[in-house]
Amino acid sequence: MKQYGFRHKVLLLAVALVVTTQLVTLYPVLDLIERDADEQAERTVGLAGVLFTEYMQYRADLLLRSVNVLVSDFPFKQAVASGGDEETIRSVLRNHANRVEASVAALLDLDGTVKVSSTADERPVAGFPGVSPAALEGGTRHRVILIGGVPYQTVTVPLRAPDLRAWVMLGFPIDEALATHLKDLTGLDVSFVSVTGVAPRILSSTLPEKARANALVGLEPKRADAHRAGVGGDTHISLSRPFADEGDEVYVAMQMPESVATASYRRVRNFLYAITGMSLLLAISGSFWLAKTVTRPVQELADAARRMREGVYNEPIDIDTGDEFGELAGSFNAMQEAIADRERRIFHQAHHDSLSGLPNRELTVGLLRDAVERHAQVAVVSLGLDRLGGIVSSLGHRAGDEVVKLAASALRARLGDTDVLGHLSAHEFVIGLPGRDAREAVEWIEYQADALRAGVRLSNANISLQATGGVACYPEHSRDAAELCRRASSARAEAFARHQTAAVYRLGQDDRSLQQIKIVGDFPRALRDRELELYVQPKLELATGEICGAEALVRWQHPELGLLLPDAFISAVEQAGSIAHLTRWVLREAVARCAAWRNQGTVLGVAVNISVDDLVDEYLPYFLLDLMQKHQLAPHALTLEVTESAIMHNVHKSLAVVNCIHELGFRLAIDDFGTGHSALSQLRRLPVDELKIDKTFVMRADDPRDDAILRSTIGLAHELGLSVVAEGVEDDAAIARLAALGCEHAQGYGIGKPMPHEQFLPWLAQRRRGGRASVVALPLAGGAEPAAARR
Known part of the structure; x- marks a missing residue:
């Protein structure tokens, strides 16, 4: 491929820039000017159309006033009603026509025939074409009719004495004189076009005789907007309007020659073409001089740039001239020093x-x-x-x-x-x-x-x-x-x-952090492969000593980490945003087990913990109702346990959900009461059924202060109409103490440890036979199970 020297490139670049710049600016400008000229012509034609409409309305109003004066004249009405002298009526008609310079005035019978005309040669039996009884119905009419082949703008008004006796009509001719007058008003050529035949026909026009036939080519008389008509050099911008409100036989066509509309555009176009040609000549001449002048300094600058690309910044450029290239060389040398300093600073800032x-x-x-x-x-x-x-x-x-x-x-x-x-x-x-x-x-x-x-x-x-x-x-x-x-x-x-x-x-x-990451990643598989297991912990009714229900808990039999307690994975699952999936799994399993116990003759309720994310789930009540209906269980068989802090996290939204759940018949319990952050005013508003006292107060009941808190909490719950469940019950002494304080239910290792759900009924049967039931101990990942496992 042929390589061009720098001089040729400068020349070609300058010419190309000038040509491109001129083309980029020339054609949009010309297009804008042309469109502006077209719009100006269309506006001119449109204004002519408005002027025509107003002028014709003025003529119609003039006729109407004259006719209204005539039909209101009592002697004239009396003469018409009594069948008076025809010459008298004709004289009156002529007088009123002359007042407004109307060309025709006539008295019409009810069937549209002419009784008397302002012209003596009209016979009473002769009718004006276009004036029919149907056309006269409805009162005053403004329309165009043809009389002897000449169009007239007419106004027809009923004459009543007092009933309708006749019609009075006045009219102006639509002829070449009117066309000339309209041209004087609008500055446009005016043609009156009849559309009663197969093709439009010019009745009168201000156009030269030779141009009339060509002006009809492409003319659309019934078109409302401006359009082009004619062919070749005789193209016109045309606008058509009907003469009268009724009838569409005669239209006026106002036309402007396109050559007149675009005259200013052509002048500007020729001027811009001349400027473009001169610019191109100057660009070619200047490019020769520029290419010769800048070749040598540019080559030196290119050599210096090549050295900078290689990382050499200590060889300055020696161009000893007083022009811009000398200044550029000095700036180039300063740039080398600045780049070297900037590289040092960038390296320092980056590290x-x-x-x-x-x-x-x-x-x-x-x-x-x-x-x-x-x-x-x-x-x-x-x-x-x-x-x-x-x-x-x-x-x-x-x-x-x-x-x-x-x-x-x-x-x-x-x-x-x-x-x-x-x-x-x-x-x-x-x-x-x-x-x-x-x-x-x-x-x-x-x-x-x-x-x-x-x-x-x-x-x-x-x-x-x-x-x-x-x-x-x-x-x-x-x-x-x-x-x-x-x-x-x-x-x-x-x-x-x-x-x-x-x-x-x-x-x-840092193994725990790695384990938490692994747990979050493995949780979807645990749901899919049924690695989760449902455990239950029995609840005791202190008044009767009978088991009255159970709390549903969850364990994860991880294939690598072994049996995981909730403390090992609940927090990670919750932070990962998957706690709702776990809650719904526990709810499905717990309700299914509750239904299975009922089918085997053991009717017990079940309690399930729900999280803060569940409390703001507006679809949770519907899920619960559908689940209970599926297993044919009453809503009160399920107790939902929530913590104080969970409700306080988003009080307004949580209250809306728990109120809905409570109205559906589900039981609600405040879990770990006394350890969260809440206010008694909020507790009063909550639709809860029971309070679960945290194990820290139950297990230290021998401490006078904890005992006082325990006693006060039970009393507060009873005052609010709530039952009480004590957690962390480890021995019979605690059970007796709680019963003495009026606590209704208890839960803890002293009653029964968490066990796989399939062991619950055998354990319950053994307890009812009077034996001390035991649960098979299972190895747990991470040490011994806490006193009150959650979920």
Whole structure:
């Protein structure tokens, strides 16, 4: 492919730019001007149409007033009614016609025939074409009729004396004189067109005789908007209007020659063409000169740009001229220096924290990686400023930034040359201590914490800082630098949770986080493969000593983690947004078991815990009702247990759902009462049936204060009309104590442990026979089962 030199490219570019610019601007401008000329012509024609309509209405009104004066004249009415002298009536008609310069006036019989005309040659028996009895019905008429082949604009008015005796008509001729008058008014050629035949026919026109036939080509008399008519150079912009309100035999066509409408457009077009040609000539001439002038300096600039591409910034351009190229060369040299400086700053910003100036996470990990490669032992410390958020809240962001800078300076001042210091987040620093073990690292953290606690000077104030640190060591805890940073941060979080100054990472410390991630990922499979199992825990009626129901609980038989208690997976499932699926699974299983017990002769209710997400689910009541109808159970067989905090999370929406559930007949219970955050005013509004006292008050009933709380809670529930269920009952003494206080129901290990649902009926049968029922112990993942398992 042929390569063109820079000179040719400059020439072609300049010409192309000028041509493109002219074309881009020329054609839209011409199109805009042409459309504006067309619109202006259409507006002119449209205004002519309005003027014609108003003028014809004026003529019609003039005729109407004259006719109304005539038909109101009593002598004239008397003469018509008595069949008076014809010449007298004709004289009156002529006088009124002359007053308004009307050409024809006539008295018509009721059947439309002419009785008397203003012209003596008209016989009474002769009728005007177009005037029929049907056309005269309905009162005053304004229409166009043909008399002797000439169109007339007429107004016909009934004459009553007092009944309808005749019609009086006045009319103007629609002839060439009228067309000339309308042309003088509108400035347009005017033609009167008859459409009574096969094709439109011109009756009168201001057009030259030769142009009349061509003007009819494409003319649409009955079309309401402006349009083009004619062919070749005789094209006209035309607008048609009917003469009268009734009848469509005669139309007026107002026409403007298209050559007149576009004359201004043609003048502007020719002028723009001339400018475009001159611009093109100037562009070609200037391009030759420009290409010759700029070739040499541009080549030098291209060589310099090539050196910059290769990363060479120390060779300036030597163009000693006083023109723009000399200025450009100077700017180019300055740009080289600026780029070199910017690269240094970008590299620093990409690898350092903008606030403290310390290495950021990426550079810190790299420095730690170098440290573990050079040393046999490295302690990695994550040090956090615990009260930084409070400082920002009270003193502002600027003060918080200054505190971070002062803390960074203090840490940097206490480190050696081989130590690593990085700033990973607003409040977290990472320190690499080569050659030190975990004990030495903890001592270093405690020393730094004491120094920061002593305070840093901010203006005239001393700000005390609270610091917490975590330690992870190479190679004991990991051989990867990034992993050491994460594990040191995990140890710091544990130290903060335990209110300690420092903590060392323990192997397996972050296993729970990994397990929670696995649980969330495996939960859909658990629902699909039926890994979830329904457990129940019996509830005792203290007044009779009989089992009165059970609470439904859930266990997860995980194929890898073993049997999981709710505490191991409920929180993770809830945070993942899947708790509604778990709740509905438990509800289906619990209601199905309740129906199965009934079918086997044991009628007991069942209780199920629901979460805060379930309480704002507007479709939950419908799901529950459908579920109970499916198993043919009464709604009161199911008790829904909710915590105080769950209801208080979204009081208005939760109240709407629980009220609906209560109205459907389901029982509601407040679970773990006394441990949540609520108000008695809210409790009064809740449509609940029972209160479940948390096990912490029941298991410590020997404490006078807990006993007082227990006694008061039972009394409060009874005052509100609620029954009471005590959780965490461990022995017979607790059962007796609760019965003495008036508690209705109890639940706990002292009555029965949670058991697989298939063991419940055998256990219940053994208890009723008087034996002490026992439940097969199952191995549990994560240790022993808590006293009151949830869900």
